[in-house]
Amino acid sequence: MKILLSADDIQRRVAEMARQIADDYRGQPITIIGVLTGCLMFLADLVRHLDLPLRIGLLQASSYRGATTTPGALRVQPELLPDLRGRHVLLLDDILDTGQTLAYLREHLQTLGVASLRIAVLLRKEGRQQALLHVDYRGFDIPDAFVVGYGLDYNDEYRHLPYVAVLSDDIALSPGT
Numbered sequence: 001m002k003i004l005l006s007a008d009d010i011q012r013r014v015a016e017m018a019r020q021i022a023d024d025y026r027g028q029p030i031t032i033i034g035v036l037t038g039c040l041m042f043l044a045d046l047v048r049h050l051d052l053p054l055r056i057g058l059l060q061a062s063s064y065r066g067a068t069t070t071p072g073a074l075r076v077q078p079e080l081l082p083d084l085r086g087r088h089v090l091l092l093d094d095i096l097d098t099g100q101t102l103a104y105l106r107e108h109l110q111t112l113g114v115a116s117l118r119i120a121v122l123l124r125k126e127g128r129q130q131a132l133l134h135v136d137y138r139g140f141d142i143p144d145a146f147v148v149g150y151g152l153d154y155n156d157e158y159r160h161l162p163y164v165a166v167l168s169d170d171i172a173l174s175p176g177t
Contacts, residue, residue, distance in 0.1 A: 001148070001165035001166060001167060001168050002165060002166045002168070003163050003164070003165045004142060004145075004147060004163075004164045004165055004166055005140060005142075005150075005163060005164040006163050007150075007162035007163045010045075010122075010139070010150055010162075010163065010164065011045065013139045013140060014042065014045045014046055014049065014122075014139065015049050017046065017120065017137050017139060018046055018049030018050050019049070020137060021046075021050060021052075021090065021120070021137060022050055022051055022052055024118075024136075025052055025088065027052060027053075028052070028053075028088055029052070029053040029054065029055070029087070029088065030052055030053075030054050030055075030087070030088045030089065030090050031054065031055040031056070031057055031082065031084060031087045031088070031089050031090070032046075032047065032054055032055070032056050032057070032089075032090045032092055033057045033058070033059060033081065033084075033089055033090070033091050033092065033109065034056065034057070034058050034059075034092045034093075035058075035059060035060075035061050035091070035092065035093040035094070035101070035102075035105065036058050036059065036060040036061075037060070037151070037153070037159070038093070038094035038095065038151045038152050038153065038159070039092050039093055039094050039151060040151050040159075041094075041150045041151035041159070042092065042094055042122045042139075042150065042151055043056070043092055046092070046120075055082060055087075057081050057082045057084075058081075059081055059105070061101050061104075061105060081112075084109065084112045084113065084114050085112065085113035085114070086113065086114075086115050087114055087115055088114070088115050088116045088118075089109060089114045089115075089116065089117045089118070090117075090118050090119075090120055091105060091106065091109060091117060091118070091119045091120070092119075092120045092121075093119075093120075093121050093122075094121070094122050094123065094150075094151045094152055095121060095122065095123040095124070095125065095147070095152060096121040096123065096124040096125065096128075096129070096133070096135060096138070097125050097128050098128055098129060098130040098131060099128075099129045099130060099131035099132075099133040100130060100131045102119060102121070102131070102133055102135075103131035103132070103133050106119065106133070118136040118137070119133070119134070119135045119136050119137070120135070120136060120137035120138075121135055121137070121138055121139065122139040122140065122150070122151075123139060123140050123141075123142050123147070123152075123164070124138050124140070124141050124142070125141075125142055125143070125144050125145075126141050126142065126143060126144060127144055128144055142164075145166045145167075146166070146167045147164050147165065147166055147167065148161065148164070148165055148167050149161030149162070149163050149164045149165050150162065150163060150164050152164065154167050
């Protein structure tokens with residue numbers, strides 16, 4: 001696999017994003033809602049840099065299942081969400097691809113009575129957005145390729161890698177992976 005973003009580059013950018021988020025919220029308490037499972041590395045590293053009163057909630061949403069590199073039907077499981085009424089919410093995801101998942105989640109969270117809602121993504125795939133979506137915080141723009149590492153997976157593997165790499169075709173096409 002070809003490394004697209006090194007572990008050092010990711011850590012440096014996450015720290016920069018945390019400073020921007022802290023400046024924008026100016027000490028106000030926030031609730032960070034992470035989209036499972038891909039956000040876990042990003043979420044953990046980001047909150048370590050935030051000097052803000054915060055809560056963490058999680059929800060599961062996925063359109064990729066098993067050994068596929070193309071999205072399918074969106075499935076959302078919001079059972080892990082805390083009460084968000086009157087809270088400033090930061091929706092956090094690993095990657096902005098078509099934008100359909102984040103657009104749906106944004107609409108859902110806004111119905112829960114949040115005081116404000118901002119969106120942060122580590123990665124944005126260039127040229128893939130189909131849904132109109134404003135992202136407040138973005139780590140990196142990347143080419144339209146299937147990537148793994150730093151929380152992103154292929155068939156539930158490669159999440160543990162400390163960097164982001166382009167999945168090679170021989171891995172994506174091999175049976176049994």
